[in-house]
Amino acid sequence: VSIILVALIFIYQFNELWRPIKAVFALFIGLCYTLGFATLTFGQLNLLTITFLPMLIGLGIDFGIHLISRFEEELSKGTTPQNAIKIAMVNTGMGIFTGCLTTAAAFLAMGFTNFKGIQEMGVISGCGLILCLIPMITVLPALLITSKNITNNTTCFYRNNEHSLEKIWINHPYATLGIAACFTFIAFSQMLYLRFDYNLLKMQSKGLPAVQTEYKLINAGSNSIIFGVVLTDSLDQAKKLQKQLEALDSVASVKSMAIFYEGDQYQKAKIINDIRSLLRDINISSSIDSDVNLSELDRTLWSLQGYLGLSIEETAKEGLNDIKSQLESLRNAVIKLRQAILLGDKDLISKKLAAYQKALILDIKHTFEALKNQDSSFPVQPEDIPPAIRNRFVGRTGKLLLQVYPKHDVWQRTNQAIFVSDIRSVDPNATGTPVQLYEYTNLLKNSYIEAAWYSLAIIVIVSLVHFRSLISVILALLPVAVGMIWLGCFMVILDIPFNLANIMVLPLSIGIGVTSGIHILNRFAEEKNPSILSKSTGKAVIASGLTTVAGFGSLMLGKHQGIFSLGFVTAVGTMTCMIAALTVLPAVLKILLHKGWHIKEVNFLTLNK
Structure with a gap:
């Protein structure tokens, strides 16, 4: 589903069939490389890593979108196919390469966490993204210039209505930033109400018999199917511990010998x-x-x-x-x-x-x-x-063994924390499903937050090496910051909390969102013009954003509520970051340009036609 949606978006956006198909073919080669890499390194997939394929489809195709978009723009100027592909590979290629590294860094940062599933997810997806880049910069250019039907009369690479729309915020940058700032302030005030849901039952498929049975037991007030476990060496000690545990307010009953x-x-x-x-x-x-x-x-x-x-x-x-x-x-x-x-x-x-x-x-x-x-x-x-x-x-x-049954619903975080604290007050080495869930959810949440910080640090370093300017790095990250605040507001309005599946959006959105900023700043450095939608870069940013939404959005077809929420939140986050990159960033660049600021020069290629 993901690859079909990506191909259709690509074909529609470019109003052409064969070049998008060639890009999809190059992507397919990269996906095969990634599957081989996953087999050699880990040998199997888990609940987290199984989602890498639709994500890489949405992200990997972006390289081809930007390359083909610039190639077509140069052809439309009358440039020869050989020179057009050189300009696309050198000028746009720098943004593609840096964007790939930042997004891959967001994934690879997960490898520094202490959670094995997240580590494998980060390594497979990060390395997979780099492996998808290889055929995009080797196989795809060869396919483009060896085609028999290359012409200089390429269809217009932007739509007039898009260009006219962009003039609104380019010609009125202060008004644009004022409106964006007001909306962002309101969104931030709403984002403060964003909550985190630790309940793993709400992440399962709704019709799953085991989940329905657990809810029936909870509503009936009978013993839960999960319980704490306390171990002891003697029967006398077991009797003593049982009395202590039964005296706890959070304990319903204790079963033992x-x-x-x-x-x-x-x-x-x-x-x-x-x-x-x-x-x-x-x-x-x-x-x-x-x-x-x-x-x-x-x-x-x-x-x-x-x-x-x-x-x-x-x-x-x-x-x-x-x-x-x-x-x-x-x-x-x-x-x-x-x-x-x-x-x-x-x-x-x-x-x-x-x-x-x-x-x-x-x-x-x-x-x-x-x-x-x-x-x-x-x-x-x-x-x-x-x-x-x-x-x-x-x-x-x-x-x-003593089985300690909770009095209240321990799938709820507050009840779970009280129950775990109580039984640990009797036996610090207590274990069992509630204790494991408490520690597991803590570790998973903290690992993703930790991965987000690692991701941000690596992306800042990569961007700093590329632009050699701290201001440029801040500008590249601006759409991410604004887009994430907007995303938080939408999540509060739609009553969609963060959970143990969609919190993955934190490191991912930094890597995915910064890519649009990098491409826009690269084009601005090349032409000193903040207008984006009138060039191939704007077209490519829109197309790549939509294909990324399609890649993650395909996860919403799954019955697993956690995977569904991951697809939904990441898709919405990608859209908000893309909109911020296409509106807020050009307006900021227009103001900075008016005040005499210039981005540091990058070695771009200029060829005769």
């Missing part, structure tokens, strides 16, 4: 003997091989449905609403079963019900046999506990 040693052992032995006496003469046959008689079953279910209806009426009269809702749920289940029997394949349903009936009877038989064979001797020893239960609480080394 201690429960089997509580109370009067003699009284328990008597109860076991009584149960064995009751079950001694009960024998359950397991020889049930015939199919279920659906007609007879339907009559029975119909009768049950009627009795349930009468019971619902009686419980409603007596005000027993809890029992009434349970009976209604059971009656609805009976109705659905009868409908399935009526509408389904009779033979298949009969066989399935027979298999279920046999499994149920066997389960009941085994349970009764286990009860009959209970050992009533005392006191109870660990080896007396059934293996299925003992293996849950006793490790191979003899350590005893």
Whole structure:
């Protein structure tokens, strides 16, 4: 989907077929290089690294867009194809190369973090971007100049309406900056309300059965499927720790081996003997091989449905609403079963019900046999506990495990932090899923923030080497700063918080957003004219921005809510940075030019036609 969208945008923007196809072909070569690199270095992909392909499609095609756009502009001036490709490779090529390095730096900065998944994501994507650049500056130029249909009558490389629109902010730079500053100030005031959502359940696919089950358990107020874990060496210590843990406000219950040693052992032995006496003469046959008689079953279910209806009426009269809702749920289940029997394949349903009936009877038989064979001797020893239960609480080394269940929803960050803090107050070495989630989410969030700072530092260094001017570096980063503030405002308005997936946008937006600023400043250094949309550079910035949006936007097709939010936030962030680069930056350059500021010269190539 990503590569199709990118190709269509490319073809539409350039109003031409074969050159965009050649760029896509060069990109395909780069993607193959990247897949080979990922195989050799890591050998596998994880939940994070699997997203690199659509991202590289959106980012890698930008090199071809800028190269072809400048190539066409030079052809439209009457330049020979050989000289046109030289100018494009040298003049625009410097921006392409620097832009590639800054974006790759944003990815590679993730390699300095302590989170393995982020490290692999950064290395694969960063190196992949450089690998995509190689065919773009070797294979693509060769394809462009060897084409038989090269002409100097290339279609106009900008649209008049775009050029006329640009004159508004170029001719009125102070007004443009005033409006942008007001909007940015308002956006910044809203961005202060931007929150971070640690809840991993909200990142999963909405229809996932495990997620739905967890929500049902949370809403029902029963035990969560996740719990804290405390280990101890002796039964006495386990009893002591259990009492301490059960006294905590954030703990609902504690399960351990201690429960089997509580109370009067003699009284328990008597109860076991009584149960064995009751079950001694009960024998359950397991020889049930015939199919279920659906007609007879339907009559029975119909009768049950009627009795349930009468019971619902009686419980409603007596005000027993809890029992009434349970009976209604059971009656609805009976109705659905009868409908399935009526509408389904009779033979298949009969066989399935027979298999279920046999499994149920066997389960009941085994349970009764286990009860009959209970050992009533005392006191109870660990080896007396059934293996299925003992293996849950006793490790191979003899350590005893305590399962600590939270009282509140520990998927919520506040509850999670309190629960982890409480059980660590009893045992500093406590572990379990809530503790792991707490540490994991902290590490992941901090790793991305750390990667953003590394990314910013590397990009500043690369830009400083390229422009040899601190002011130029600040100007290149200006669209990123403005675009990120606008993005934060949109996220607050749309109620989309940062989460553990879309926070990746922090290092990425710095690398992706600064590329537009670099290309615009490069063209300004070449011609000393802040107008962009009237040249191939403006056209390329728009096209590359749209293809990047398409690359990341394709992630929104996934059912995983975390991946969806990553695609959405990065796509919107790319658009805001691009708009800021095309409006705010030229207006600033116009004012600086009017005040006599000149960007430091870069060695550009000028050739005769």
